[in-house]
Amino acid sequence: MNISFKKPIYFLALLLLVPKPAFAMHIMEGFLPAEWAVFWWLVTLPFLIIGLKKISNLIKDHSETKLLLGLSGAFAFVLSALKIPSVTGSCSHPTGVGLGTILFGPFVMSVLGSIVLLFQSLLLAHGGLTTLGANAFSMAVAGPFIAYGVFKGAQKIGLTFTFAVFLAASLADLGTYVITSIQLALAFPSEVGGIFASFVKFASVFAITQIPLAIVEGLLSVMVMNFLVKYNVNELKLLQVLNKTQEAK
């Protein structure tokens, strides 16, 4: 075994020994230094502004879409509130952005995802207001865009719909955590080894729960999509109409 692989594995083993390795999936309030908190807010804002513009254009034409979007946001929140059994028993939960992106598109999902994060900090004290920019970037911007790219790409190379959904959902979930690890590593480079060593440490912690969870989320999204295709063709058609008008804008 290569020595560079041993470090994360030992670290993993150590963390498994620590009772209740409950790692918050979002960066908590006050955890980021001021400059990084501001930086991630600035990076996220343009996506939110574009998303909001798209949404208001959409609402102008079809006023009922506002209701649909509101309901979809609540749907996304509940998705992220459903706990899935994971290996370590920590409170990891699916991000739900993969499924949301396939249904509603990446820009709309950016806005909805950010609102969900706002509620997670205001209703569950999970995450924070100053770190909302960073959390929104990883979960509501990077996640949906990864999902969208993967989904379209997978369909283009001729993978089946099911497999495309699986890949999109699980890679979006995994991508969210990789980005979170990068954000934490950038803010807290390790005393020894700098940013990369720190990234390995943070990513190893996430890996315990997140790799199985990403697979589970992928399977779950496939299952939901299959149910929807089977029983709710009309609703999906309505969404497709929405997507077309969105793209036309």
Add this chain to the structure above:
Amino acid sequence: MRMLEFYAYHSPLRNIHPIEKIVFALIPLILNILFQNIYTSLFIFFIMVVITIIFGKIPVRIYWKLLLIPVTFLLSSILVILLSFTESPLEGAIFQSIIGPVVISIMKESIEKALTLFSVSLSSISCLYFLILTTTIQDVLFGLQCLKVPQVLLDLIALIYRFIFLFLDSSRTIFLAQKARLGHGSSIKTIKSIGLIISALFVKVFHEMKDLNNAVNARSLNSYMAVIARTIPFSRSRWIFIMLISILIIAFNFTVGRAG
């Protein structure tokens, strides 16, 4: 979640203008993150906890319990910053342990960093708790409306909030029904059961939308405005209080905080 809501709705500070409360929570929060000083953070933590418990009338036991949730998260993330993993022993390490080919060490700088981070995070959480234990979401939205946040965003937030509880209740009902019929038995079954819950909720989303749309159309409204404006007066004495506390924190930081 319901507990936080319960205290927000029953708070004696409920009828204070939300902007005052938002500012009172945000100024210490921002100062806290800017200063990154252990003593200042502990000072802010003390102020926020005392004010939340005494003026907000939150039972100490409940506040303690609420505080324990983030603390467990915080400890595990701080462990990551505290420990260094290398192949050879480090100079100047306070603690070192060799497990196989890996040396786990704790550096003096990491301890300082971890302690600062712990206190800053904890006191930031106390600022956030002040806001969410005394202010309802409706009031936060009203405050944001006063701050000229786009109406579309506010309406979306309000709608989402309104429906979260509906969906949580439905998902809980379906979950119980599934359990009664031997769903959620094994991991695979759990995934299948959760898949069924999500797709059932999705259908509910559309039914709710149709009903709501009919309701809105029946009242011949053009759009659905979800945020309700309230008339709450500002109070000069409270603004002075907020200013005094902020000055106190800044003064503390540059005297006791720096000296410590």
